[in-house]
Amino acid sequence: MIGDILLFGKKKDTQGFGEESREPSTGDNIREFLLSLRYFRIFIALWNIFMMFCMIVLFGS
Structure with missing residues (x-):
């Protein structure tokens, strides 16, 4: 799926000193x-x- 491809390309958070907190980008x-x-x-x-199960159990008899 397209969602899986986009999530796979997610940036990794870097840990370091002096990093500025930034606004999340559109991506x-x-x-x-x-x-x-x-x-x-x-x-x-x-x-x-769950609804299919309820329909079978409640209305099946």
Whole structure:
């Protein structure tokens, strides 16, 4: 997926003295959004499985 490719290219945080804290760039914001979107899609998938289970158990008989 495109999200996996963008997340793979995420910059590594460097640790050193004298670094200035900077504003997150547009690319960083897009990567964070895609990561949160991935977690949201996992939640939706689990919710759908739960709903199918409920439909089978409650309305199947």
